[in-house]
Amino acid sequence: MSAAKSELESEVETLRAQVDQLTQALERTLREKRLIEERMARWLRRYFGPKAERIDPRQMQIDFGELADIGEALVEPPPVEHAREAADDEAGVRPSRQAKKGAHGRKPLPAELPRERIVHEPAPSELCCSSCRGEKQKIGEELSEQLEYVPASFKVLQHVRPKYACKRCQEGVTIAALPPLPIEKGRPGPGLLAFVLTAKYCDHLPLYRLENIFARQGLAISRSTLCGWIASVSELLAPVFDELRRSVLSSRVLHGDDTPVLCLENSTGGGRRQGYLWVYVGDRDEVVYDFTLSRGRDGPNRFLERWKGKLQVDGHTSWEDLFARGDVVEAGCWAHARRYFFDAVPSDTARATRMLALIQRMYSVEREAKDAELDAKQRGELRREQSKPILAEIRALLDELEPQALPKSELGRAIGYANNQWSALARFVDDGELAIDNNSAERGMRDVAVGRKNWLFTGSPEGGQRAALLYSLINSCKLQNIDPFEYLRDVIDRVSTHPASRVAELTPRGWKQARAMTASRAVARSGGGTTDSTNLPSQIAPGVLRRTDTLFAMTFCLAAVWIAAGDRKIADLSGI
16 A cells, blocks of 8 residues: 555646646747747837827826726816816806917018019909099008929039230230139039039939939939949039037037948849948037948947047947047947837836836936036036936836846846846936936938938948038038038039138038138128028028027138138049
């Protein structure tokens, strides 16, 4: 009996062990199933879901310590506006009907647009009074405006150079020198070249679409010709780009990011490889791009070889060598950290929403600082007073949630990113020069992301470098609130004869300051006391006077006094 009993006990233990193994296997399978479902949901949201990372504000108000009351909390309350109206009705108050701020309506047409008056006179028979048969007199007029579109047109500039010679000896022919052309022996003028560059790198039009647009206007300009124009102009603008890069790298704080761009390995289209465009945003509304054939550390290391300061990035390993040097301080991005928790909302709503609510409170402090137009010192004091306690709550919540989340789950990935980047994420609280996130660099990549959906790839690695150059100039124009077309047309026309020692005047920021100073002098000479855009010369673009730096403009005036007439030209430096 004892032998049979022991055998049965052994079998029971074996079965228990098998049950435990099966239970563990089932739990692993369920965890893997949950992870797969989370990944599928994330990809579906990425491609088919809304792009905005918005959370219902009512979710932020749930008391997660009292989960039993969640059912009552989820009952949809009336909107705040309706609740206020109901309260006013009960009190007998009838708010006056006023136009809402930002209400839709017909806006007046811009005053700077040219006007053409078309007078519509009544028929002569209608000008006779039906009562006394007298002639009606004009007592006023009624004006209505209609916006019309005049298609862009081409014109041919004929540069005529008369020849002169002595009739007696028939020697010594005299002829005026041909003005410098943007492209040597080329036909395109500065305006046409500026239009091509703006169309592709600002309006995201591929060259084949430009080819079709020109064909509809009777011009046969192939895309290979357009590509050659872009290459020539990029070479012409290289010194301006170098000066812009020096200006950006003089910033104390930089924002960096990267995005993939397909690149053809050769001009015949024999193969494609992944390239990357890197963006670096300075602290004076300037931006510069770089192109590399890999996402390795060589690109940032080369570009920021001698730079020292504070670098705000997303935490990718490409930047690690820079931070290891010791003279580059890493700052994190709370927008990236928030994005991870936002992705975790569908699978773990309660815990992810708690974190999102805390992050939202920190962003509220940043909006308060922006609305008050605080400087770096004041912003740092406000953050230490209001954001630092919130940061302590976030740290405590991370410690609480970490043991509860699977490492590979959406919530686990969010917690892991926040923990790995914590020192960089927390640095902005004590430094008013830093931003809470890296969104300025993200915005710098927006044009590239939209453009590559249209032009798909760069024609060569050299084409990637040209794209980096032109994106730098055009997007710096946008940050300076100036028209990229007006800027490029003027700079392309002047760059070959402009003194090399004053190349800073041709960067977007320098160009804006120089134009502002010219406009101020024109107003002073005309006797005007203001710098209203309506009093400016016609070549001054609207909005060019915004954010004028007087000291910077005076520097240009002083430089013009001592620069000799025989100064070297920019064209000499660019090899043209």
